[in-house]
Amino acid sequence: MVNFEAEITDNPLKNAFRGKATVHTHIPGQSYVGDEAIPVIKNQYRNSRQGTSLAYINIPFCETRCLYCLFYQNPLQPESSLHYTDLLIKELQLWSDLAAQNHEPIHAVYFGGGTPTALEPHDLYRLIKAVRTYLPLANDCEITLEGRIHHFPEEKMEAAFKAGVNRVSLGVQTFNTQVRQTMRRVDDRDSMIRSIEKLASFNQASIVCDLIYGFPYQDMAVWEDDVKTAISLPLDGVDCYQLNVFEKSPLGKFIANGKLPAGADKEERGEMFALSVDLLTKAQWRRLSNNHWCQTFRERNIYNRFGKSAADCLAFGSGAGGKLNGYSFMIERKYDEWSKKIEAGIKPIAFASAPGAYWHALRTISSEMELGRINMRSLSDVYSLPLEKLSQDVFDQWSQAGLITPVGDWMVQTIAGQFWHTTMAQLLVNVLGKRLTQTK
Template identity: 85%
Template sequence: MIHFEAELSDNPLKNAFKGKAAVHPHIPGQTFIGDEAVSVIKNQYGIKRKGTGLAYIHVPFCETRCLYCLFYQNPLRPESSAHYTDHLIKELQLWNDLPAQQITPIHAVYFGGGTPTALEPYDLYRLIKAVRTYLPLANDCEITLEGRIHHFPEEKMEAAFKAGVNRVSLGVQTFNTNVRQTMRRVDDRESMVRAIEKLASFNQASIVCDLIYGFPYQDMAVWEDDVKTAISLPLDGVDCYQLNVFEKSPLGKFIANGKLPAGADKDERAEMFARSVELLTNAQWRRLSNNHWCQTFRERNIYNRFGKSAADCLAFGSGAGGKLNGYSFMIERKYEDWVKKLEAGIKPIAFASAPNDYWHALRTVSSEMELGRINMPHLSDRFALPLDELSRDVFEQWTKAGLINPVGDWMVQTIAGQFWHVTMAQLLINVLGKRLAQQK
């Protein structure tokens, strides 16, 4: 039997579970590495994509490493920009003639990192133009450039907008100068505010920012000020994420060694989450998912919405991850190996994972939980699987625990359920995966 029960208490926001079951919901599958991984994914590239299509472009350079980050790969060097852009364009060209990279539209492209805004203006421009050349972008494709305000002067903004970027995602994390500097973020509060106002003045893109709660020295007053500051700025959207402290990250080591306090505990983070919901709701921001809010209709959040679903995602760049027909894959993370394989004309896929029989249904269940509600009878009909029947006891128990409020066929998450939605999604797909396999 797979455990899924939440604790029954008068405060499910704080007490429903002892901790997060996963950083992101995960569905296991058979792993392939090296040449076999390349062959497996090339076979999937030979199949025409269906439905919503995504593309992820990774830029693996940062001027500094933030203490909490596990995505840091390479320091930024003077020659990095042109050299990387040259090779990334080669990767875009490699399988350009295969069906998965042609014909069916790509509806959202995300330039992530690392720090995409670390590229020089000319390289940023030609990379974006190359993506528009070698990928079949939909005429309303959302093109997101992720970055930091540091190393993002006006000439880079202009180059990005000229090339076609229509969404900018800024890793603000916190506006508090002291907390930012503790986490080794470069710019202070005033620099962040001015830069956001400058970006918005172009009136060329949706401007969104990430906020994180749970940092050392970030108490409730600091968090409230972070959210209120975001509300006051000309932003189109904002994400509110809980800090994940990874054991191997610099922050994890600093906390373990007593160099920094641990930051907000589980109960305090729960209260921070609930307070952000209250502040943004009262400010009349609309909710697009449990963590993402928008102030204007310009913000669509397409990549983040479908990136966690069963949608196909092409991937390019050292350290990028993607998926096709349920097969997930990672591009070679070690920069030198990535370059060598490209120069040899090889798609630099490091490893891949094959899906199980029910991956599409399980991935859809997981992504629907991200939206704060789920309709199991509808999903049962869609996939011709007894998903409603097999999960009924789960939702009944979560309703008793104060995590779910049934509304007709919809299982709607309470504030507590929204806070615990990642844990609930992981437990739900664990239960469904096992019970579906037992019915075979």
């Protein structure tokens, strides 16, 4: 039996659950490792995609390593930009004749990492153009370049926009110089602000920044200033995320060894989340999901909206992850191994997992929970499954705990429910996965 119950408490924002989930919901299936994974995914590539589709391009280099990051792969070397771009374009060509890559439009492309803006301007330009050549992008495709302000001069901005980037996502995390430098972020507050203003002045793309709450030395006053600073800038969107402190990250080790304070605890983070909701709502920003807000209609947030759903996502580059027809897969993370396979004309897939039972419905449910509301009756009809019936006791209990408010057929999350939505999504998927299997 899966225990889904929240604590009945006077303050569900702080105390609804003992711990907050920090990973995406996972629908397990049979796994394939190494060379056995390649034909499994290639077979899926022979089929055309359906519905909204995505593509993820990974750039596995960083000039510095931030203390909190688990995505760091390789240091940036002088020859990295040219060599990697050459090979990544070859990877884009490898399966370009297969249906999944050359049929049906792709609606959002995300250049992530790592630090995509670490590439040199010419390499960034030709990589983006290659993506536009070898992928069937929709005419309104969202093309996001993730990056940091450090080593992102005007010349590189111009190259990105000229190649077709129409969305820039900046990992600001915090505007506070002390907190930034403690986390080994390079640029100070004033540099961040000037660069955001410069990007916006091109008037070519949606400019978005990520903010994170829960850093060491980031108290409520610092967080309030972070959000208010974002509101004051010519940004089209902002994400507000909770800091995940991973045990194996440098930050986790620093905290464990007493070199840094732990930062805000679970209760304080709940208050920080609620403060950001209050400030952005009062500033008349529009909510796109529990964590994402927009100030203008230029911001669409397509990749993030569908990234955790059942939508297909093609993947390219060392360390990239994708999904196709329910199969999840990872591209080789070790840079040397990835390079060797590309040079040999082999798509370097290192891992794949087949979809578990009811994967499409469960992923859809997980992604819907990110939007702050869910309609189980409608989803029951879509999938011809008793989803509403099997989850009624879950939502009844969460309503009693102050996490959900029923509004007609919709289960609408309270502020506390929005803060705990990842945990709730994980529990809901676990409960339904088990109960659906038992009702076969």
